[in-house]
Amino acid sequence: MKNKLIFTLPLLVTPLTSLAAISITDNLSVSGFGSTSITRSDNSVPIFVHREITDDTCYDCDTTFGLQADLAMTDEFHASVQLVKRPQDTWSDPELEWAYLSYEYDDLTFKGGRLRIPLFLVSEYYYVGQAYTWARPPQEVYDSILGFTYFDGVSATWRHDLSDEAVLSLTPYYGFERDNKTELGDSKLTFDTEHMAGISAEVSGFNYRVHFGYMNTKYSIKPSTNEEILNIYTLGGEYSLDDWQFMAEVQADSIQTNWYVSGAYRMDKFTPYLVYGESHHRRKSNSVTAGLRYDLTYSISLNAEWQGVYMSQSDYDAFNTGQYVTPPRIAGEDKDTNIYTLMLNFVF
Template sequence: MLLSRQYTFLALSLGLVANAEAAIELTDNIMLSGFGSTSISKTDNKTPLFVNREIADETCYDCDTIFGLQLDVALFEGVDASAQLVKRTQDNWSEPELEWAYLGYEFGDFEVRAGRLRLPLFLVSEFYYVGQAYTWARPPQEVYDAILGFTSYDGISLAWDYELSDEVSLHISPYYGFERLNEVELGSAILQFDTEYMAGIYVDLVGFNYRVHAGFMQAKYTPRPTTETQKLDIYTLGAEYSLDAWLWMAEIEYDELQTNWYASMAYAFSDVGLTPYLVYAESHELRESKGVTLGLRYDATSTISLNFEMQSIFSHEPGNRAQFITSPLLYGEKEDVDLLSLTVNFVF
């Protein structure tokens, strides 16, 4: 599809994806690829930080560990299948998660997918677990933790691509997710959401060196053990733009419970493989915090990179959860936290 090709070109120009030759061609129509990340991380606060990662003041060697395998099969003209098995940060190695598994049918400017699909709310949703594909050590948690780390749904999507000009394409994709039980661990607590449906739409405007992404999703769910059904409307807007060696990104997430946003800038010294970057982020209402991240990425090869990050998060209100998984008052700790991370990413 035109947008897929053009977005791949944009991603390559921004340094977001590794060399396509990293994939393994098993046959003429079957491709196997993989990816992974791991880190050494440590904070100066006993309170676990970030949903599904829970980094604290003891040096952690597996809080960011991710490993995934993806199999892509071209069944016949217009029909393909894809599956991605991922050991996420919250998973044991013996219990990886099937992050997506779908059949796709492409006809003209349209494509239908059915199965387990990635929630398309944010700029890097499609490659959220592929650390090699974005500049930071991890996507800004103020925005990407806004829906408690849920990343997939079981359902169907329809995509339409339209060429506005030789250099600009429009991509519109409504989707619908069927009933599913979603779970997330917050420390010793397990939150369960009996989701009746997820329905939404996203729009991508893609040019030679920019992309604008807007999304909407409505979820109808029942938080267990209650029996009260609730609805939540989520709105997202993001943009990325590159100019020479510069890359700017910004996103905002809004729902009835909260507002979260970040802005990021990076400059690539391509001759030495170094990219320093700066991120500023805020969360409001449900979580109250401000965060600043200063990082340096080193691209050792086209398929291996390292990140060194220093991140400070400041709480607006005493006792507020901010980016912790619970209130730091329960640990007798301060509301602010500093985080150091050394991350390694790879693809094959």
């Protein structure tokens, strides 16, 4: 029963860190999470946004460490802060991933502050590697917005029981103007974002979850002042049947379409899994992932994973980047790559 509960936790949308939280007082708790890996590819061109794995063995490409504090000020008012050293951060410069106040009234929850963008199935626990089966969330979908994960603004969530076993959640949100910065290899990009506005809708039960996301944003890439409008749509679902777990997501906007499907089978402490993904238009590639997760304890796991990332010859010759940071054609490198990873995840 304990193993089955571990397997279905993401389906219940329960923050995994809360189950290992340390109670400081009756209304204040602190929790943490982390991931680290040994990984390398057989290609010298860096691959994956913010991880930039190459054929040099890397011990910190995936290193993540986070601390979260949750305070229940009253039955209705709560506060939460999460500080994360992400893969792209140095230890001396972590990122404030969320910091918000919330108020609950009947079936409504209002939040204000720094919030997670609710576009994807694992958005809420994206940096908590212990909460999902793979070593990394599929890059085709989760790298599609260049690693941006939060906004500064407000949201409201309405929850409604559709039946004894199904719950509907609707979350409109609005993010205020801010500069969003990211790095792609040697390039540093600053997006002057006028707003981020959208809605997420989710139907969940004991062994399934269906998620829809929409976001509209207006932005310019500095130093240019030319404004662009982007509408992003996502649809994903996960389903657990006995020891099987299936997940699939698609992300689409005016410049790209990306998707993946995933299957996993739990055998006591071992969970083998397969993932297939594709990217089209802006990034053109497909990938196959095979891995094995081993749960040492309830709060510690290991992943051994192989991933092959492929590109067609015509896209390679056209200098497409695929999942690489820069086009491999420029470096005269091969269009395909194999990535090998041994990863440790934990929560406390």
